[in-house]
Amino acid sequence: MSSENLSIQEHPDIAALRDRFDLTGSSATAQVVDGVTMMAGLYLAVSPWIVGFNTTASSLMVSNLIIGLTVALLALGFASAFGRTHGLAWTVPLMGVWAIVSPWLMNGVDTTGGMIASNVIVGAVIMLCGLGSSGFGTFFNPRR
Numbered sequence: 001m002s003s004e005n006l007s008i009q010e011h012p013d014i015a016a017l018r019d020r021f022d023l024t025g026s027s028a029t030a031q032v033v034d035g036v037t038m039m040a041g042l043y044l045a046v047s048p049w050i051v052g053f054n055t056t057a058s059s060l061m062v063s064n065l066i067i068g069l070t071v072a073l074l075a076l077g078f079a080s081a082f083g084r085t086h087g088l089a090w091t092v093p094l095m096g097v098w099a100i101v102s103p104w105l106m107n108g109v110d111t112t113g114g115m116i117a118s119n120v121i122v123g124a125v126i127m128l129c130g131l132g133s134s135g136f137g138t139f140f141n142p143r144r
Contacts, residue, residue: 034079037129041071057109092130099123
């Protein structure tokens with residue numbers, strides 16, 4: 001059967017690309033990065049209760065909860081099916097940047113040192129892990 005008669009999903013190049021991404025996503029490095037990303041997302045989601053600003057900064061609490069759960073779910077998707085979800089990896093660094101700057105951008109939030117330190121540290125971890133996940137398919141060759 002010639003490749004002219006195949007749908008785009010059945011094209012041999014697409015299948016080879018998916019296999020490469022799946023192999024990349026199953027590497028030990030990718031698994032560690034995905035695990036750290038998921039843990040950082042979960043921490044961001046519960047940080048208002050850990051740091052103690054769940055009653056004093058409700059808008060930041062909601063932002064951290066939503067962004068944290070989203071990051072954790074994306075990391076879970078990357079860990080389980082990187083070949084299918086790698087196209088969303090570019091969003092994780094942006095969410096990390098949001099976590100870093102959100103204490104200053106949210107209305108009605110009187111920030112404390114704990115809030116700022118928590119968001120900046122976990123945001124930087126999320127951003128760096130997201131950049132790593134984004135680069136796996138492009139720069140990482142699991143066959144080397």
